[in-house]
Amino acid sequence: MTQTTNGGQHQLLGLYDSPFVRRVAVSMKHYGIPFEHVSLSVFRHMDAMRPLNPLFKVPMLTLPNGERLYESAYQLDYLDELAVERSITPLTPRSGADRRQVQQLMALAMVGTEKAVAIEYERKRPAELHWADWTSRLRTQMRQAFTMLEERLDGDFLFAGRLTQADISAVAGIGFIRYVLPHEWPAASYPALEGLVARLEASEVFKAVPIEE
Numbered sequence: 287m288t289q290t291t292n293g294g295q296h297q298l299l300g301l302y303d304s305p306f307v308r309r310v311a312v313s314m315k316h317y318g319i320p321f322e323h324v325s326l327s328v329f330r331h332m333d334a335m336r337p338l339n340p341l342f343k344v345p346m347l348t349l350p351n352g353e354r355l356y357e358s359a360y361q362l363d364y365l366d367e368l369a370v371e372r373s374i375t376p377l378t379p380r381s382g383a384d385r386r387q388v389q390q391l392m393a394l395a396m397v398g399t400e401k402a403v404a405i406e407y408e409r410k411r412p413a414e415l416h417w418a419d420w421t422s423r424l425r426t427q428m429r430q431a432f433t434m435l436e437e438r439l440d441g442d443f444l445f446a447g448r449l450t451q452a453d454i455s456a457v458a459g460i461g462f463i464r465y466v467l468p469h470e471w472p473a474a475s476y477p478a479l480e481g482l483v484a485r486l487e488a489s490e491v492f493k494a495v496p497i498e499e
């Protein structure tokens with residue numbers, strides 16, 4: 287793939303109503319990594335997006351050397367590496383049991399989030415093609431993932447009493463559901479997660495990445 291340098295700046299492609307884009311953007315704010323945000327929708331701005339990212343999949347993170355990274359998990363891994371190089375504690379521990387535990391909490395957050403996004407895509411289909419049983423299965427999986435996270439949340443954060451990527455990913459995912467599919471979020475069933483969302487959404491790094499652009 288041809289790569290061109292990118293003016294020495296990171297560039298993040300995708301809207302903040304995507305929980306995957308938002309968790310990367312919040313992490314960059316947390317680390318103090320400046321970036322240009324290219325605010326294009328994979329659905330509404332296809333002509334503008336085509337030359338930048340013909341996969342029409344976001345987030346896409348372009349590095350200062352022009353390299354393009356797809357998949358938010360790999361982008362977060364790259365950002366953690368940058369943080370370590372700069373002597374900043376990474377949001378995901380670098381090795382061992384701590385790393386596995388945070389990764390598995392992130393996995394639960396992502397299962398819940400991906401199932402919510404799938405519910406939204408099901409809603410985008412023509413009404414006569416809506417498959418109620420499938421949506422019901424997605425809803426059950428989404429709720430199960432967040433129930434498992436709720437059970438793990440004892441205190442202010444999901445892991446070791448400090449902010450990790452598990453918290454950012456969970457809040458980005460729940461933020462998406464509350465914004466796009468509010469009827470799919472039974473807040474009363476998730477009091478601990480609701481508290482986490484309230485605390486993090488009020489933080490400077492989340493406020494700097496508003497879901498509603």
Ligand SMILES: N[C@@H](CCC(=O)N[C@@H](CS)C(=O)NCC(=O)O)C(=O)O
Nearest residue numbers: 304306328342343344345357358359
């Ligand atoms: N596993 C991917 C999921 C990204 C994803 O599904 N992004 C959505 C926006 S929320 C997208 O690009 N949808 C367009 C499509 O899948 O065609 C990641 O974590 O980066």
